Amino acid sequence: MTDFFHRHQKLLDDAVSALKSRQFWTPFPEIPSGRFYGETAREDGQRDFDRLIGQSFEIADHPESHRVGLEESPWGMPLQITYPAADATTLIDASQKAQKVWGDVSPEMRVGILLETLVRLNGMSFLMGHAVMHVTGQAFPMAFQAGGPHSQDRGLEAVAAAWAEMNMTVRDALWEKPQGKHPSIIMEKRWKFLPRGLALTIGCNTFPNWNGYPGLFASLATGNCVIVKPHPAAILPLALTVKVLREVLAEAGSPADAVLLATDEPGQEITRELVLSGAFSLIDYTGSSVFGNWVRANAGAAQIFTEESGVNSITIIGTDDFKGMCDNIAFSLSLYSGQMCTSPQNIYIPRAGIETDQGKKSFDEVAAAIARAIDDLLCDPDHASGVCGTIANPATLARVAIAHSSGRVIRESGETGKGRSATPLLLALDADEVGVEQEECFGPISYFIPCIDAADAIARASGIATKKGAITAALYASDKAVIEAAAESFGHAGVNLSVNLTGNIYVNQSAAFSDFHVTGANPSGNACLTDSAFVAPRFRRVMVRWPKVA
C-alpha cells in the first residue's frame, strides 16, 4: 500500500508552518499555464471536460437508485450530465457503515489520503476550471483559480489545521507523580482520537469547491465520514472531487463510502430530509441566512459551521491616489458581477465629498469616477466577459431589474455579450431612500450612500456589519488617526478591513494560509477559515491509563 503520508509529509509540514506565520505560501500555482501544469494540460483539461458533456458521470461503487442532473451553463452551453442518486436513508446507511471503519483509520493514513487527493485535484485544475466555469458562470481564469488551486489551498489549510490540532498534545505519556520518600506513582497513558460523527457539507452555487473543501477536508481528516450535498445547479466540481477522493480512499484500503455524493434537482432537493434525519454530528453550510436559520432550528445537536449572507462595504474618506482607488473599486465591483461573498455592496462617502490627490471631489464626482472606471474596465467585450463572467442564478437578474428603481442611477447595468450577463448597477441613495441598502442584494448591485462625515460613514459601515454581517470591508483614507479609529470600529464589528487598496490586490480576495475568511464575530457566519475553532470540535480524545509495571 502506498505510504501517502510520508510522500506528502513535507507539504504538510510547510502548510502547518504557513498557518502560523500567515506569510504568502501556496504549493498550487494559480496561473493557468502549461509552465506549471505541463505542456498539454490546457488541451487535456478541455478534452476531459468535453468528454463529460451529455454523459453519465460514473463514480465507482457509489450508491445509486436512479440518475439526476439538470445543471445548465449560464454561458449557454448544454451540459446534460447525469449523476448517481440515492435517497437520504441509503446514503446515511452507507455513511454510517463506513464510519465504523474510517474513525479507526490512523490520523496519518487519513491525512495522507487527503494530501494525495489534493495533489491529484491540482493536476486536474484545467478540467476543474471548465467544470466550475460552466456551473457557476465564472470566466475561465477565475474558475480555474477559485475552483482549482485556491480551493486546493483551502482544503490543504483545513487538513493542516486539523493535523496541527491533533498534534497539540502527545498520544502517549508516562506520568510520574512523586510521593515524597515513597516510590513514585507511574502511570502509562494512551490517547485515541474519536471522530464526532457523520458530517454533511451543503454546497453553494457560486463557489462549490472553495466553500465546500474546508469542511469536507477538515471532517475527513478528523475521522468523520462526509456526505457532500452540492447545490443542484453546481454538482460537477464536487462530483469530480468526490470521485477522486473515493479513488484514493479505495487505493489506500479505506472505505470509499467515507465520502458520498447526495445529488438532487432544483425543486426536489433532499437537503431538508438529510438535516431532519438527525444522523449528522457536523454540518457545514454555505448559503443564505434564511436557509441557515432553518438548518440551525432543525439540526438537533449537530455542530453547525456556516457562511451566510452579509452586507460588505467600502468607506471612502479620502485618498492619495484617486485614479488607483477608482480602478481598484471598479474591478472589485465588476469581478464575477458581485456574486462573491466578499463583493462590496454599500459605498459610504461623506456627502460633502473627499480630499484627493486630484483635489476635492464631491460625492457625485466620486460616484461618477467609479462608474467611469467600470466603463473603462469593461469597454472591450471580451475583457468585460472575462472579468464579469455570467450570472449564475436567473433570480439575480431579476434582483438587478427590481433594484434599478431603488435609487438614483449612477451607472446602468449592461450585458457583456456573452452568456447570461449583467455588469454593475450603481445607485446613489438620498437620505429618504435609506433602507434598501440594509439588506444583502446579492449580485452586481451597489449603493452610494451619503454620510454626514467621516465618523458617520465609519459608524454606518461598521454598524451594518454588526447588524447584518459582513465578510469584508474596505476603507480609503489618508489620515492615520481616521484609519486607526476605523480599524477599531470594524474590529469591534468583527469584519476584516482592507485599507487603501490600489493596484493588483482587491478587497474580494482572501488568501489561504494568511487571511482568515469569515471572523465568526458577526452574522455572516461562524466558519472561520481556518482557525482552531473550525477543526477542534470535529474530534475528541479518549484515554486509557494503567499503572506502569516495574
Next chain:
Amino acid sequence: MTDFFHRHQKLLDDAVSALKSRQFWTPFPEIPSGRFYGETAREDGQRDFDRLIGQSFEIADHPESHRVGLEESPWGMPLQITYPAADATTLIDASQKAQKVWGDVSPEMRVGILLETLVRLNGMSFLMGHAVMHVTGQAFPMAFQAGGPHSQDRGLEAVAAAWAEMNMTVRDALWEKPQGKHPSIIMEKRWKFLPRGLALTIGCNTFPNWNGYPGLFASLATGNCVIVKPHPAAILPLALTVKVLREVLAEAGSPADAVLLATDEPGQEITRELVLSGAFSLIDYTGSSVFGNWVRANAGAAQIFTEESGVNSITIIGTDDFKGMCDNIAFSLSLYSGQMCTSPQNIYIPRAGIETDQGKKSFDEVAAAIARAIDDLLCDPDHASGVCGTIANPATLARVAIAHSSGRVIRESGETGKGRSATPLLLALDADEVGVEQEECFGPISYFIPCIDAADAIARASGIATKKGAITAALYASDKAVIEAAAESFGHAGVNLSVNLTGNIYVNQSAAFSDFHVTGANPSGNACLTDSAFVAPRFRRVMVRWPKVA
C-alpha cells in the same frame, strides 16, 4: 503598574509545555503542609476563616442592592455569612460596561492578571480549604486539595490553553506575493483578538472551584467578562475567588467588574433570569442534565460548555491482586461518599465469577470482599470521616434511603459520627431488577450487576456510558486481549478508562495537565478540560491589512 505577565512568564511557559507533554506537572503543592505553604499557613488559614463566620463578606465596589446568604455546613457548623447581591439587570449592565474595556486589554495583561490571581489564591489554600470543606461537606484534606491547588491547576491549565490558542498564529505578518517579472505585492497585516462576549459560569454545590475555574479563567483570558453564579449552598469559595480576581484587576488598572458575583438563596435562584436575559455569549455549566437541558433550550445563541450527569462504572473480569483491587475500589466508592462526578456507580461482574491471584471468586464473593474492604477502610471513625466527609445535599440522604430497597443489600450505609454523613450503600441486582442502575444515583450508592460473561460486562458498562454518559470507567482484567477489546469499547463510548488500579491512585482522580476531564463524546458533557475546543470558540480574530508603502 506591576508587570504581572513578565513576573509569571516562566510559570506560563512551563504550563504550556505540560499541556503538550501530558507528564506530571504542577506548580501548586497538593500537601497541606507548612513545608510548602509557610510555617504559620495552617493557623493563618484557620484564623482567616474564623473571621468570616457570621460576618458580611465584603467585595470592594461590587454592585449591591441587598444581602443574601443561607449557606449551611453539612459538618454542623453555622456559617451565617452574607454576600452582596444585585438583580440580574444590574449585574449584566455592569458586566457590559466592563466588557467595553476588558476586551481591549492586551492578552499579555489579561493573562498576567490571571496568573497573579492564581498565585495569590494558592497562598490562601488553607483558608480556601476551610471554605470548601464547609460548603461542600468534604473532609479538610480533600477540600484543601480539590478547592485549592487542584482547582488552581485547572485554572492555570485553562489560562495556558487560552494563551497557546491565542499564539497559534502570529499577530502581525508581511505577506509578499510574487508577480513573476513584476514587483511583488506586499501587504502588511495585523490581527486583533475579539472576545465572544459576556460569559456566565454556573457553579455546582460539590466542587465550586474545581468545576468553576476552567470556564471562568478561560473566558477572562480571552477577553470575555464573566458573571459567576455560585450554587446558593456553595458561595464562599467562589466569593473568595472573585474578590481576589477583582483586587488584582483593580491593581492592574483594569475594570474590577470584568468579574462579578451573582448570589442568591435556595428557592430564589436567579440563574434562569440570567440565562433568559440573552445577554450571554458563553455559558459554562456544571450540574444535572435536567437543568442542563433547560439551559440548552433557553440560552439562545450562547456557546454552552457543560459537565452533566453520568453513570460511571467498574468492570471486573479478573485480577492478579485481589486484595489491592478491593482496597482500591473501596476507597473510590467511599471518597466523599460517592459525590464526585468521577465516582463509580455500577460494578459489572460476570455472574460465574472471576479468576484472581486468590483463586476463583464468585460474584457474591467479589461483592462481599469489596464490602469488607470498605468496612476495614472505615472502621476508625476519624478516618471514616476523613475519607467520606459529609453529605452536601440532604436530598442525597433521601436517595440512599430509597435506593435501599432497589436491590439485595451487600453493605448497609452507615454514619461516620461526624456531620450529615452516609457511608457507601452496596446493592446487588438480579436479572429482573435491572433498570435502577440505568440512571445516575448521585451519592454513596453502588450496584453490583451480574453479567453473562466478560464481553457482556464490557458491553453493558460501555453501553451505559454511550447512553447516559460517563466521565470515568475502571476495568480489572489480566488478559491483554480482553483489555484491548475493552479499551476499544470504552473508547467508542467516549469514556476514559483506568485499568487495574491498585495502590494510591484512583479512578476518581483526574490530574490537570495530563488527564483530559470529560471527553465531550458522550452525554456527560462537552466541556473537555482542557482541550482547544474548550478555549478556541471563546474568541475570534479580526484583521486589518494594507499595502506596504515602499
